[in-house]
Amino acid sequence: MxxxxxxxxxxxxxxxxxxxxxxxxxxxxxxxxxxxxxxxxxxxxxxxxxxxxxxxxxxxxxxxxxxxxxRLLDTWLDPLRAIRPRGDPLAEIRSYIRRKLEMARDYPRESRLFANEILQGAPRITDALEGPLKRLVDEKAEVIRQWSREGRLAPCDPYHLIFSIWATTQHYADFDVQVRAVLGPDRGGDGRFEDAARFLEQLYLEGLKSGTKGG
Amino acid sequence: MxxxxxxxxxxxxxxxxxxxxxxxxxxxxxxxxxxxxxxxxxxxxxxxxxxxxxxxxxxxxxxxxxxxxxRLLDTWLDPLRAIRPRGDPLAEIRSYIRRKLEMARDYPRESRLFANEILQGAPRITDALEGPLKRLVDEKAEVIRQWSREGRLAPCDPYHLIFSIWATTQHYADFDVQVRAVLGPDRGGDGRFEDAARFLEQLYLEGLKSGTKGG
DNA sequence: TAATATTTTGACCGTTTGGTAAACATTGCA
DNA sequence: TGCAATGTTTACCAAACGGTCAAAATATTA
CATH class of the missing domain: 1.10.10.60 (Homeodomain-like)
Structure with a gap:
């Protein structure tokens, strides 16, 4: 055989x-x-x-x-899937950022593999992007929009919110060399992920809390 | 000859x-x-x-x-250089985001060239990153920190603020295929940059206005 | 242990790649 | 116009590449 x-x-x-x-x-x-x-x-x-x-x-x-x-696509979207429509909006978003940052920290190679693929036009995964990915994002975008409608979250474009979270978190894996170069040996160490988490949580929680006017 | x-x-x-x-x-x-x-x-x-x-x-x-x-490095940092220490903090940040988004829109190939280089470990530009780039970022980070000290901007980590702006804006050039795939033919058109600008300005201006507690 | 199935190797093949050499063509100018 | 400088092409090379093949080596099991 x-x-x-x-x-x-x-x-x-x-x-x-x-x-x-x-x-x-x-x-x-x-x-x-x-x-x-x-x-x-x-x-x-x-x-x-x-x-x-x-x-x-x-x-x-x-x-x-x-x-x-x-394999990558299989687990890549788990954090997004984990967003619970019935949870507290700001807490859910905070968890999402946390999880995405953890993935950037723990699986930087997977992140870069994905980034390389997208950067070069996603020749091998266009189907996955337009199919399963789009569907999942559409679903979660609706959840976010509903939160805004209920006044539990500042009105905002849910798609660009998701994009910005992807961008800011994956940045620490994909642009790692640059981040380290800029932060230098002192601040570029292991602590950078916690610093990033603190900053991003502040930015998003303040920027998105309800009562804030938005588009 | x-x-x-x-x-x-x-x-x-x-x-x-x-x-x-x-x-x-x-x-x-x-x-x-x-x-x-x-x-x-x-x-x-x-x-x-x-x-x-x-x-x-x-x-x-x-x-x-x-x-x-x-050539790229020469103009890539112009928007960051344009931040004026004496300007209004939130207005300066808004302009910076605008300019970076415009660059992502008008020079996506340059952005991807840069992204490719960094992704692959920046073998040819480590010097530029650790030298001129770091110096410029250090300088502007100090400007931002001063704004926070003066109470004109929420206290925040200026480095991660800059990283997050880089990430969110360049995302629209580097991950263009993905953005388009998710937004679909309707919303993926020319308007996506303006939608992005609106969202990002809201996020940053609300997230960073003074009076907000921060780290 | 013998027989069989699986795993590893070295030698090799056609193609693509970065780059060269020299002949040929064109341009600019005295 | 004639001639040198500049520009283009054809033919080519050595190395690197993705991949094959058959034989040798190892592991499995009857």
């Missing part, structure tokens, strides 16, 4: 280990060089195996990338 | 035209595929000339990229 077929049926211990090693290495490489900027050799070396050996587990470079993106 | 030497002295009309054509084409290509993802052939084709012809004007692919980045 060939390995190809086997993988779809039963997976060996070695298969499981090596595929995971490859994906981990590929995430590192793809996220820092983009798809075209990464070579199979680079990934193989990072995974500690030869190129043909790697290609025994994944038929093409594209396959690896596709799987990584697929 | 060789062309190489001539370029440093007097530039022919043809030289001027072709170098400009090449840079324009290269900006388009580099900004959407990154450095390694772009090929000289692609740039040459976009510029409407043959590869050797292009290489007559620029010795290497790297040279083109370096020049583009150099």
């Amino acid at each position: 060939k390995a190809r077929a086997a993988r779809t049926q039963r997976r060996t211990r070695i298969q499981e280990e090596n595929e995971e090693r490859i994906l981990k290495a590929a995430l590192e490489v793809f996220s820092t060089h983009g798809f075209r900027g990464s070579t199979i050799d680079q990934i193989a070396e990072a995974a500690g195996m030869s190129k043909p050996n790697l290609l025994y587990y994944f038929r093409t470079k594209d396959d690896i990338h596709r799987l990584l993106i697929e | 060789k062309a190489r030497a001539a370029r440093t002295q007097r530039r022919t009309r043809i030289q001027e035209e072709n170098e400009e054509r090449i840079l324009k084409a290269a900006l388009e290509v580099f900004s959407t595929h990154g450095f390694r993802g772009s090929t000289i052939d692609q740039i040459a084709e976009a510029a409407g000339m043959s590869k050797p012809n292009l290489l007559y004007y620029f010795r290497t692919k790297d040279d083109i990229h370096r020049l583009l980045i150099e």
Whole structure:
């Protein structure tokens, strides 16, 4: 029985280990060089195996990338999904910012992989953007709009609110080098995420509390 | 006299035209595929000339990229430089956001070129980040801090304030595909920049007006 | 342990890539 | 007009690239 077929049926211990090693290495490489900027050799070396050996587990470079993106999209929107329509608006938004910042801190490579993909025109995930992503955002935007209608949140454009939270939080993963360079060795350390959280919470909670006029 | 030497002295009309054509084409290509993802052939084709012809004007692919980045950095920080310490804090911040949004709208390729560079670890511009950029940000951060001290602006971390403005405005250039996909054909049109401006101004002006407690 | 299935390797292939060399064409000017 | 400087093209190269193949090595199991 060939390995190809086997993988779809039963997976060996070695298969499981090596595929995971490859994906981990590929995430590192793809996220820092983009798809075209990464070579199979680079990934193989990072995974500690030869190129043909790697290609025994994944038929093409594209396959690896596709799987990584697929996995990513699966969990990337969890924080947004976690917004509860019945919760307190400002508390929900604060939690959302928190969770997104934690993801930027704990999964910066995933963030950069995504950013690379979008930056280059999202050739492989346009469907996901226009389908599931749009639907989820539409749903949560309606929740936010309802909060505003009920006077529990300042009236504002829910889509641009979501965009701005994406932007500000992912910035700390995607533009990490710049953030560190500007903050310098002192303030660029581990504390920067807490400083960011404090600032963003202040900005959003003050900027969005009801009683504030808005568009 | 060789062309190489001539370029440093007097530039022919043809030289001027072709170098400009090449840079324009290269900006388009580099900004959407990154450095390694772009090929000289692609740039040459976009510029409407043959590869050797292009290489007559620029010795290497790297040279083109370096020049583009150099030009970019030169104007990229103009909006930040334009912040006047003696102006009204909220008005200055509003203008800054406006200008940055306009740049995202009018020069999205430059924004993406920069984003690509930072995302991939800023290998070619670390010096610029740690030097001139950091100095400028330090200077303006002090201005902002002073505003807070004077009670004309809510106390806040000036660095993260600047980061958040960078992030939210550049987002509309760098993540354009995603923004369009989510907003859909109706709201994704030309109006999205004005909607964004309205939202961001509300957020920042309300979130930062003095009288607000902060860290 | 023997037989079988799986895993790893080295040698290789066609294509693409960045870049060169030299011949050819064009332009600008005395 | 003639001639040198400038500009363009054709043909090419070596290295890097994505990927294949068959044989060797290892692991699994009857």
